[in-house]
Amino acid sequence: MMNCLILLVIFLAIIVLVRLMKIVDLAGELRGHVEEEVTHADNQFNAFFFILFMLFLFGITVIPTYMYRNYMMTPPASEHGQSIDNLMYFTFAVIGIAFFITQTLLFVFAYKYHAKKDTKAFYYPHNNKLELIWTIVPSIVLTAMIIYGLSVWKNVMMDAPAEKPIVIELFSKQFKWIARYAGTDNELGSFSYKKIIGVNELGIDSSDTRSNDDIIVSGEFHLPVNRQVEFHLRSQDVLHGAFMPYFRLQMNTVPGMTTMLKFKPIITTNDMRGIMKDDKFDYLLLCNKICGSSHYNMQMNIVVDTEADFNNWIKEQKTFKSEEATKAEITKTDSVKVTAVLEAVKIEKK
Amino acid sequence: MAHQEHAEEHVHHNDHDHDHEESFVSKYIFSQDHKMISKQFLVTGMIMAVVAMMMSVLFRLQLAWPGESFKILSFFLGDKWAPKGVLDPNMYMGLVTIHGTIMVFFVLTAGLSGTFSNLLIPLQCGARDMASGFLNMLSYWFFFVSTVIMVISLFVQDGPASGGWTIYPPLSALPTAMPGSGMGMTLWLISMSLFIVSALLGGLNYIVTVINLRTKGMSMKRLPLTIWAFFVTAILGVLSFPVLLSAALLLMFDRILGTSFYLSDIVVNGEIMHFEGGSPILFQHLFWFLGHPEVYIVLLPALGIASEVISNNSRKPIFGYMAMVYSIGVIGFLSFIVWGHHMFMTGMNPFIGSVFTFTTLLIAIPSAIKVFNYLTTLWKGNLRLTPAMLFCIGLVSTFIAGGVTGLVLGDSALDIPVHDTYFVVAHFHIVMGLSAIFGMFAGIYHWFPKMYGRMMNNKLGYAHFWLTIVCGYGVFIPMHILGLAYVPRRYYANTEFSIFSGELVNINHVVTFFAVVGAIAQAIFIFNFFHSIYRGKKASQNPWQGNTLEWTTPVEHIHGNWPGKIPEVKRWAYDYSKPGYEEDFVLQTVPLKEGEQEGEGH
CATH class of the missing domain: 2.60.40.420 (Cupredoxins -  blue copper proteins)
Structure with a gap:
């Protein structure tokens, strides 16, 4: 019941929001100013929100990770476990760096270059040198990851153990x-x-x-x-x-x-x-x-x-x-049906 | 509806001599016009998306508060599937399965490709319609019938298919193994077979149209990146969907005729089955041979839309046009040789696993190139932050966030502990559930004026975007923590294990909170969409000051798209803010000035 109420309240809140926006729009039309599709205020507002959002994104990535650090990647209890975990840390370091750099660039660009009056974008269709850089750098990093990853994989899955298992x-x-x-x-x-x-x-x-x-x-x-x-x-x-x-x-x-x-x-x-x-x-x-x-x-x-x-x-x-012998004994006394029934009851209970 | 239909027919009768006047049926239902078919795909896709999203809310409630009673569950599922408001384990599996199927196939394949390939391929290539309007119509109707069958399967006695959207046999092949493998599974397979027919008819049409029906001057190098993306997507679909059909057919044979393609040495419920010599792993190979290209069938159109919308709203040419085209091609090619990374833990030979690790990690290179090119397109732009543009920036953000974790899962050694955990769920939802969906939203906001001749409300668009991206990340970033705590996916409840309950339950509360708010936020979009169709501000011919051909067509839809001759193309699609021009855009139909370099030449 409580949950239904909460849902209802959220729903009503959205309806109110919609009506408010409608009123704002109508008021704008009444005042009679000719609107562009996107106003200067819209651009500023959304650009600012991108910076706020970036902080939210980094927050929701870092804070829970820190809070739950003891629950993730619990201590490996097998011989090869540590090597998998090391590979995991290495991979997370690489993708973490890539993640934070590119997300920062994305949101900072979205903020910094939002449209202003009387500015024109810079015509810049391509640059072979840049393209080459961001083809080669990821290639090198990935080569390292592939080689490291496959060596661990081979060790865990394919190499024959030294002792008899x-x-x-x-x-x-x-x-x-x-x-x-x-x-x-x-x-x-x-x-x-x-x-x-x-x-x-x-x-x-x-x-x-x-x-x-x-x-x-x-x-x-x-x-x-x-x-x-x-x-x-x-x-x-x-x-x-x-x-x-x-x-x-x-x-x-x-x-x-x-x-x-x-x-x-x-x-x-x-x-x-x-x-x-x-x-x-x-x-x-x-x-x-x-x-x-x-x-x-x-x-x-x-x-x-x-x-x-x-x-x-x-x-x-x-x-x-020996188990088979006892079971054969039990069968003679015909109690196997009883155990079967007991088994069935146990499964049902589960 | 019936009344309207009657009235329209009546009008038609009176206007006998106007032969271009169409009846209601041929205009709105069995339409062969690509613009109408695209709207049909979109609206059907949206309805299915709402159904699948509601399902996710239902099972998220169970995951956050396992075993607790919810009115909403008994309201939607009734006493049989939610006795006393507590979700039944079999129905939980059913909901998860159908949620995945609908989202991947009906929303992100048909809803995304079907809508925008249909709308934009003729308009941006400069064609009067698709190569075959009739096949195009069939494509929609096969899709429609398949959605109807899938929805019917929700109501059969034993419940819908519930072996996961990947329907691995033997579970999906043996009706005695779980209730959902009975009638529900049969309907799933029929529905999916019809869907494949639809995807093939559509895909062949897209390919033929792009190759043959480009207007004069529209060389492949002048195609907008949207068309390149749809083109490669269609090729992927045509090459991979038939393999899924064969997989589904063999599974039907195993179920109906008693063959043993996927089954061997099986005892279920004390019954020794006759199957011998088949292999469940064969099914997985066939399924993922489609399944992995499918991920890019879902993603590439979204990336294509993003290229167009980002360039248009940055008022800058897309950076590295040719590099973008090559990236799309390379991603398309590689997507065919990576399917094994779904199968590292299936008992497949570990050596083959290492080959798939290699090919899988290679995909990161073209993906990285695309991301850097998007970033450079934004750099020093004059960004007009329309709702479509916001969704595209969100798409780039989520594409990065979902892409990097692919490097963990694609690495066979790292897949050992996180395979089939929530880490996987988080990864593919960020890529498909956020990135690809954001591409779809961006496309709708951007091309709405072309589809309906009116504008969508920007303010509502902003509210929709910010709520969606905050909730989207709020749902899926914390899921990585569950994954790294090794919580398996597709568990009805985690309460049976002390290591997964305790503090970790709080994460499920947070996830469900964001999921519910995010789902409700979509109401803003749906309201905006339908309201704007009838009441939106009238659109001008080229509301976004775009360069591409669709903005040279009249606002009012006509059969054949252009009233007179089809315009001729004189330049590439990305001359935004080009020095030497007064305006910050130059239509593709404007001839090059004397001595002016085209495209990437400065």
Whole structure:
């Protein structure tokens, strides 16, 4: 109701403004002076406003950026994260300079050269030297940006890591993430989407012995700090986006193909809580590709542990083989329907 | 309306022998006159813009105050889509999707190119009409039908298409994946196919007219920059829209015939689908092969309009005419080989990503040249600050502000953390939602006297401009902060994450405040527009003291544009304040004096 009232007031204010302007116009006509399309007063008024506007623009660019400096580009928690952030700072320095110089020139020119009586514009159709300068200078700056940018890109996406990574599969479906560790053999068992039935959520081929020691977790998954990780990303239904902003990681998951990501976490969750001054801080895996009505709430916690904590945690997890055995047991007692119903209720609640 | 139609027909009957007298239907509805068709495009585009802008206000309310009840939501969406005044998540997606579709295609493609290419190509080239008036009429009517179908899709049972305006499959291909992928999506695809037909008919007509129907003396080097921009835009459209049509057709096959062009290995809702061997990434390649040139289809006409209006109101020739022409050409060419920068994070080979980074950053060079040339045109000018001129200065400002962040997003390494966040939303809204729209406003204020024979009110124009640019920046500059805090776009609410709520919510309040005020400010423009059509001050033949041919036509519209012979062109379009002339403008029809250098020669 309050909002409607506010809208109404603004609307009325505009109507009043319109009427006032009409009156001013009519008064001018009554006084009978012949009007040009744009009066001298119009030019002065708008020219002055351009300077005011320039201050507004710089204000709205700089002040909120300063106010929210702790919320933007939070500390990178992966090995390559710092190099991406450095590139970001470099790029912002370049575009910031370009932005402030050109905007200042634009608005100062708009103010300074507004039409005055008895002046004539300067006929200046072109100048090859100037054109050359502002072709070459941006070219040089851009060359630097391209070379710097591509070297970071190559390092993050293409270079093979020096050490052998832990292999983890991140599996996505509407609206849930599931992680699968490759286990002691560090090899993921094969899978087929045709096997995604009932309890076998990932469609794992149980006849493939490599899958025996695989460990499947949902809700949250753990990573050891300072160890290279390789994610294999999969989707069972639509596109999803695996987005881990604090690690500066992002990659879509695509049904029908496996996409890859590699990185090394360098700060444990506990240390990060200290850095962020937030006891409840958790690393998150978000979905960042529109995937349906609960897209905005498709998440999984990531816990970065010390090596020892990680080893303890992973020991407590059940392997695919043992889990399958228990599940088979449950099926016999026919309670699988109950769990299915419970699952459904849980999803509905979400 | 019906009454008026009847009366007009009646008049027609009585005047049998005046064969140039037209019936209401052939004059206002199925008109083949480019000036009328341009007005049809403009008014349809404006209506669609209002619809899409209202949608953005609705979802901005949800984003600022998630889960709160608003009367306005239940008023527009009813109990089904806004139970108790709280926006439904599926409808949120639907609104976002249709807002984007309408704005990009119906407003900024048809509304901008359709209006000004139609109006200005014959008038500024010196042609009696478009090459084919009939195809031109068809172009409008295909567009009109496609807008009607898109609006109908808002009212189907499961809601409109809601997979985002990029309609990536498999989400858009599987009706079981989300409600909006059912009937709504089918209508979206039909509407878009018709729209593509319209864009192609229009584009071919523009190209043929510019190449063949220029008046005597109008060499390509004497064309105003507006025409150059429309010409290159039309070429981009003709080359890229068919690819979108093929993408849409294959998607229809996947949906209707059960083919697997984009689909493979899919299980939805426990159902194992039969699709095998397709690739969702194929769709993205096809979509962005149109999608990126589309950005320049949207932007180039605005830049062309800005070149003309800035030069005219600075009373100075545009600085570096040939450099501007080359820039338009280079931007047009490069726009075809950068589409992959939308796909760095899709699983495309990273090496291909680096190639696209290279080509993408190259576009900054011609863009920078254009900006510097605009600045130098203003330098030492005698600026007449009309509303059109204000919007053009605003366009240059927003083109810079939106352009520089493109260097962040076009850099594949930097795209990793900001891809699909609000940083992207801020970037492309400043370029398309502000810059291109400002170009459209500038064009309307500047050529209104040519379209309707009357002037728009300047004072209202000033109020409209200042409110719009302040609100525009007020909406989109703070969005960069959300983007750099890595808030993903297309989230119904950010409340599910502690890292995105807290203090950052205040930014959403500021953004929504400016969005609402900015939307209301457009009422000033709409009032000014329709009021001036009927009550505006009568325009003189050349109210802005312009050089180009459209200002040599009579104020009263006639079929064929010029009453006698088509004027002959003797010089380029930018002789403003040329030394040796009494007035500060020289019409293109005025012969060169003896020994006078033309164009860029001094």
